[in-house]
Amino acid sequence: MTSGKWFGWLCVGPYLVLLSVFGIGPVLYALYESLSDPRSYVHATADFRFLPALGNVSLFMALYLPVMVIGVLLLALFVQGQRPLYGTTLRLVYMLPGAVTGSAGVLLWYVMLQPALSPFAPLLHGLGLRTGNDVLKPSYLVVIFALMAFATGFGQWVVIMYGALQGVPREVLEAAEMDGCSWWQTALRIKLPLISKYVVYMVILAFTAGLQIFIEPQLLYGVAFTGSKSWSLNQLGLLFAFDNGDFAAAAALCLMLLAVCTVAACFLVFKAKFFETEVGR
Structure with missing residues (x-):
């Protein structure tokens, strides 16, 4: 084996080890655990909390995914059209919300959603929201979680899409301009x-992240005691494992989520010919 191949394996080796230990290994263990009870998949889907959690996540995805994809693309196109100094400043500003994540992010959102504490109190009052209970109603949680997830993740994607747009050949853009194409065209x-x-x-990763929503409802419930501890499917899996002691059902639910993410990702990859190159055509 040449020195170049050794160096390549040396670079990819740590990733393969981590993938095996924290990726493939847990999946295989979850499969083994789910098969320890032949009815684990039935127990998971027949639970009275499963359909409400599935409905919550479905509504969240229907709102979050289009907002994330369309919002990121519009912002990236807008940033690319600015002068270099303005574009750099905007990219920095867009990245800042993503720096506040986890429990700190939820606490920040909790304060912003409390009319008595929020700097946006006039806006909340204008919407008829006078107290925290008015804002944190169960029917509003889908919108709140979608906003939280978007604010956390959009900045990094704007930077990535901006970089991709910078790779568009300038001569192609100049030809479009000469042909009279508008900005939208x-x-x-x-x-x-x-x-x-x-x-x-971006769609693949946003889809998988949204389907597995956990941090936002779990931490907000701990702070505000609003909604259900099984609001999302991942929360329900946690309850199966540590409240009910049913690790087989928890593993089954996790594998079902993995299957949905895998099928969706494979569909998008092959539909978009993701790995096809100009040389391969």
Whole structure:
């Protein structure tokens, strides 16, 4: 084996070890655990909390995923159209919300959603929301969680999409301008098609992250005691394991989520010909 191949294996080796220990290993163990009880999948889906959690996550995904994808693309296109100094400043500003994550992020959102504490109190009052209970109603949680997830994740994706847009050949853009293309025509017919694989990559990761929503409802419940401890499917899996002691059902639920994410990712990858290159055509 040449020195170049050794160096390649040396670079990828730590990743393969971590993937095996924290990725493939847990999946295999979850499969073994779920098969320890032949009815584990039935127990997971027949639980009275499963359908409400599935409905919550479905509504969340229907709101969060389009807002994330469309919002990121619009912001990236907007940033690219600015002067370099303004563009750099905007990218920094967009990254700041993502720096406040986890429990600190939930506490920050909790304060912002309390009319008595929030700097946005006039806006909340204008919407008829006078108290924290008015804001943190169970029917509003889908919107709140979608906003929290978007604020946490959009900045990094704007930076990635901005970098992808910078790779669009300048001569192609100049030709479009000479042909009289408007800003929207250039964006929809030239820029976005040329970065479609980056968009597919973002959709895959945003979909998998949204389907496994856990931090936002779990921490907000701990802070505000609003909603249900089984609001999301991942929360329900936690309850199966540590409240009911049913690790087989918890493993089954996790594997079902993994299966949905895998099927969706494979569909998008093959539909978009993700790994096809110009050389391979």
